[in-house]
Amino acid sequence: MIQPIVKARDLQKHYPVKSGFLKPSQNLRALAGVSFDLYAGQTLAVVGESGCGKSTLARLLAMIEEPTSGRLSIDGVDLTEVNNKSLSKGLRQKVQMVFQDPFGSLNPRHKIGDILQEPLVINTGLNASERRQKALEMMSLVGLREEHFQRYPHMFSGGQRQRIAIARALILKPKVVVLDEPVSALDVSIQAQVINLLIELQQELSLAYVFISHDLSVVRHIADEVLVMYLGRPVEHSSKEVLFSNPQHPYTQALLSATPQVATQRDRQRIKLKGEMPSPIDPPSGCVFNPRCQYANQDCLTTPPVMELYNESRVACWALKQRRIGDEKLAN
Amino acid sequence: MKNPTVVSKSLRVQQWREFWFYFSASKTAVAGLIFLIGVVLMALFADVISPHEPAEQYRQFAKVPPAWKDGGQIQFLLGTDYAGRDMWSRIIHGSRLSLLAGCVVVVLSLSIGVLLGLVAGYRGGWLDSLIMRVMDTIMAVPGLLMALVFVAILGPGLLNAMVAIAITYTPSFVRLTRASTLTELNRDYVTASKMAGARPMRLMFISILPNCMAPLIVQGTLSFSTAILDTAALGFLGMGAQAPMPEWGTLIAENRDLMLSAPWTVTFPGIAILLAVLAINLVGDGLRDALDPKLKRS
Numbered sequence: 132m133i134q135p136i137v138k139a140r141d142l143q144k145h146y147p148v149k150s151g152f153l154k155p156s157q158n159l160r161a162l163a164g165v166s167f168d169l170y171a172g173q174t175l176a177v178v179g180e181s182g183c184g185k186s187t188l189a190r191l192l193a194m195i196e197e198p199t200s201g202r203l204s205i206d207g208v209d210l211t212e213v214n215n216k217s218l219s220k221g222l223r224q225k226v227q228m229v230f231q232d233p234f235g236s237l238n239p240r241h242k243i244g245d246i247l248q249e250p251l252v253i254n255t256g257l258n259a260s261e262r263r264q265k266a267l268e269m270m271s272l273v274g275l276r277e278e279h280f281q282r283y284p285h286m287f288s289g290g291q292r293q294r295i296a297i298a299r300a301l302i303l304k305p306k307v308v309v310l311d312e313p314v315s316a317l318d319v320s321i322q323a324q325v326i327n328l329l330i331e332l333q334q335e336l337s338l339a340y341v342f343i344s345h346d347l348s349v350v351r352h353i354a355d356e357v358l359v360m361y362l363g364r365p366v367e368h369s370s371k372e373v374l375f376s377n378p379q380h381p382y383t384q385a386l387l388s389a390t391p392q393v394a395t396q397r398d399r400q401r402i403k404l405k406g407e408m409p410s411p412i413d414p415p416s417g418c419v420f421n422p423r424c425q426y427a428n429q430d431c432l433t434t435p436p437v438m439e440l441y442n443e444s445r446v447a448c449w450a451l452k453q454r455r456i457g458d459e460k461l462a463n
Numbered sequence: 464m465k466n467p468t469v470v471s472k473s474l475r476v477q478q479w480r481e482f483w484f485y486f487s488a489s490k491t492a493v494a495g496l497i498f499l500i501g502v503v504l505m506a507l508f509a510d511v512i513s514p515h516e517p518a519e520q521y522r523q524f525a526k527v528p529p530a531w532k533d534g535g536q537i538q539f540l541l542g543t544d545y546a547g548r549d550m551w552s553r554i555i556h557g558s559r560l561s562l563l564a565g566c567v568v569v570v571l572s573l574s575i576g577v578l579l580g581l582v583a584g585y586r587g588g589w590l591d592s593l594i595m596r597v598m599d600t601i602m603a604v605p606g607l608l609m610a611l612v613f614v615a616i617l618g619p620g621l622l623n624a625m626v627a628i629a630i631t632y633t634p635s636f637v638r639l640t641r642a643s644t645l646t647e648l649n650r651d652y653v654t655a656s657k658m659a660g661a662r663p664m665r666l667m668f669i670s671i672l673p674n675c676m677a678p679l680i681v682q683g684t685l686s687f688s689t690a691i692l693d694t695a696a697l698g699f700l701g702m703g704a705q706a707p708m709p710e711w712g713t714l715i716a717e718n719r720d721l722m723l724s725a726p727w728t729v730t731f732p733g734i735a736i737l738l739a740v741l742a743i744n745l746v747g748d749g750l751r752d753a754l755d756p757k758l759k760r761s
Contacts (some may be wrong), residue, residue: 195654223660236651240673250659299655 134207135168136306136339137192142166142201144187148412159412161187163363164201166438167356171306172333174340176354176371178347178386182408184363185343189311192341193228206306224254227300231312233292237284243270243295244280250303269298273328290321294328301332307339314349326353347390351375359383362419363411369444379446381424381456418449426450485753492749498742506558513552514538517709521547526725542727544718550728553709554735560710561691561739564625568690569683571629576636577679581667583637584644595641598634606631607696614702621694621710624703628693632686639682643675677754684747688740695736711736 144162162184169175177185190196191203194210203210206225213222230236237246247266251257257265267277273294284292293313300308310329314322330353333340344350350357350371357374359367359382367380378384385402404423409415418436421427428449436447450456487493505512515521515538525547528535535542541550583594601609606628613627647653648671656670691711697703698712706717711732718728 193658195658223658226658228655228658230651230655232651236655238652238656238670238674249656249661253660253662253665296655299659303659 133170135170136206137167137169137341138202138204139168139192140166140202142188142191142203143199144184144191144196145199157412160363160414161411162191162198163414165358165360165363165365167358167365167368169307169339169341171339172337173355174333174342174353176342176344176350176357177360178344178350178357179360180345180386180408182362182411183360184411185345185360186311187363188360189228189309189341189343192307193226193309194223195228224250224303225305226307226309227303227305228309228311229293229296229300229313232316233289233296234284234316236296237292239284241283242280243275243282243284243287246284246295247299247302250299254303265302266298269302272301272332273298288321289317290325293317293321293325297325297328297332301336301338304336305338307341309341309343311343312345313342315344315346322349329353347375347387359386362408362414364419365438365447366420367444367446368438369446373443377442377444379441379444379451380448381426381450382420418447424450426456428453428455482753486749489745489749489752491745492752495742495745495749498738499746502558502739502742503562505555506562509555509559513549513555514540515549515552517548517553517556518707519548519552521549523547526721526728528725529727541731542725544714544725544728545721550714550731553714554711554731557709557711557714557732557735558739560621560704560708561694561736564621564628564694564710565687565690565743567625568629568632568694569687571626572632572686573636573679573683575629576633577640577672577675579633580637580640581644581672584641584648585663585667585671591641594637598637601631602634607693610693610697611700611702614697619702619705621698621704621708624694624697625690628690628697631693632690635682635686636679639678640675643678644671647671647674681747681751681754684743684750688743688747691743692736692740 142162142165143160146159146161147156148159149156165184165188167175177188179185187196191198198211201211205222208222210222237243241249244263244266247269248262251262251265255262263280267280270277270279275291275294275298279287279291284295287295293316297313313329314325317325326349329340332338340353342350342353354371356368356370358365359374359380361382367374367378367383369379374383375387378387381402382404385404388402402425406423409419409422415422415432417433418424418427418431421431424431430449430453434449436449436452438445438447439452440446441451448456486496521539521543524536524539524543525545527539527543527547529542530537530540532542539549539551541554543549544553579594579598583591604612609631610624610627613630614623617623617627644667653666653670656666661670694703694710695712695715698710699716701716704710704713706713714732715729718725721728
């Protein structure tokens with residue numbers, strides 16, 4: 132049995148929010164219980180609208196922040212049990228991250244060579260010429276030329292900068308790369324290049340990707356599994372094929388129907404969600420999706436649903452469990 | 464393929480060109496820079512330029528007016544003071560002390576201010592509050608008064624005056640550095656360095672500090688001129704450079720009694736202070752225009 136590289140169990144992250152002078156601070160539940168396994172060479176895409184906790188999940192996985200509760204283990208080591216100094220340095224090297232904004236993620240005062248060598252300076256005992264050699268190798272791997280070594284970030288386009296960011300993330304030979312919307316700041320034509328580069332690198336180095344995105348057409352291209360989140364909670368988790376061909380959760384269905392498509396053969400019914408996402412400080416009782424769900428009934432208002440398997444998908448939904456929508460879908 | 468070092472050299476040249484393009488757009492800044500270079504050269508070659516020793520007393524030539532006035536002598540271009548010392552030579556040598564005061568004050572307050580500001584912004588919490596409240600306290604007292612208090616404690620003298628003035632200037636540097644540190648701290652490139660395992664020292668000085676430099680350079684230049692001004696003021700009050708030293712403020716102070724009978728003895732040191740401060744301020748304004756990306760025209 133192959134061990135998963137990343138194993139997350141009921142991850143939670145709460146932020147205290149001051150509500151006013153002399154009032155008790157409230158809890159913002161940015162992440163309210165996420166579980167998944169991720170294997171080497173696989174891509175888990177995390178999708179959802181803004182504010183659903185995608186980026187918080189990314190920051191937890193990248194060890195920038197610590198979970199409030201829950202267990203997270205990387206490569207068989209439980210992070211919650213590791214004492215901070217000794218092991219975490221080795222663990223840190225196993226997870227690296229590529230950020231959304233390639234204009235903010237590279238230090239404007241450092242040359243590309245210095246940016247790429249920084250992880251090596253901190254973590255390895257290599258000498259200057261060995262470091263330079265490694266940085267140049269990494270640059271050619273992501274399609275940058277040797278003369279870029281001495282240039283500053285502002286002299287590059289967005290796509291090139293994202294390549295630099297990817298090279299920096301890979302230079303310590305990590306096992307997991309967290310990609311926090313790595314292409315959403317790029318032109319569509321460049322997006323494809325970067326995505327294809329990521330796929331090539333994944334095959335070459337057997338990396339595990341956690342791909343955070345709100346763009347379902349990009350997810351369709353790169354993901355193996357998809358985790359749909361809503362208000363800090365997972366609502367549906369399934370393989371890419373199942374999710375795109377047969378979405379189960381009403382929220383996933385709405386999300387998919389909102390993806391723009393060229394020349395649809397048949398008229399699709401667009402599901403329009405009403406209202407806004409509720410505040411994570413004061414979430415609705417029961418299923419958090421109930422204020423916007425057309426299938427909501429009394430159970431949805433009182434008891435939160437749990438993830439269960441329906442039609443090859445793990446879904447948290449009362450309407451499915453009570454066969455209020457599943458059958459209708461099968462009948463079609 | 465081009466040699467990378469050649470590329471980087473031409474890059475630096477290109478950056479300097481760009482900087483000069485924006486700086487030279489302001490004619491006054493260039494004029495200020497030229498005058499400032501003149502003052503620096505004057506200070507460097509004071510021994511060569513000055514016609515007399517600054518402390519040499521020509522007793523028979525006391526209170527000689529400037530050369531172009533009646534009774535003036537060509538060997539004493541700007542006249543002499545009560546003891547027969549050549550004003551022109553004393554002003555030339557005084558430029559050394561003024562520039563020294565400016566440099567020492569800026570270096571001291573800048574380095575202390577940057578250090579405290581970085582720590583306050585990076586660490587946050589109680590340490591931040593402590594540092595910032597101390598700085599607020601220093602700022603609450605008028606600068607010159609504060610400097611006077613410190614000199615009263617340390618004792619009069621040029622060095623003590625410089626230290627005292629440096630202390631009063633530190634808060635502005637702390638605030639500037641802290642503010643830029645706070646904005647830079649949340650940038651992704653800092654997070655990326657953290658993820659690579661960078662320690663606080665590396666984050667503060669290698670990742671963050673270079674990105675906070677532009678406002679600090681401008682503030683440093685402007686502080687340079689006020690430092691000269693404040694050193695002169697302390698000298699005038701008898702708390703800075705002491706009597707035989709040809710410091711500009713001290714020159715005015717020691718000839719204060721002659722203000723009506725021999726006005727040139729106070730006028731020319733005053734003009735020297737005025738021009739030096741004006742020139743540095745003009746350069747500072749030009750620097751701000753050139754370094755502030757928000758003011759750049761594309």
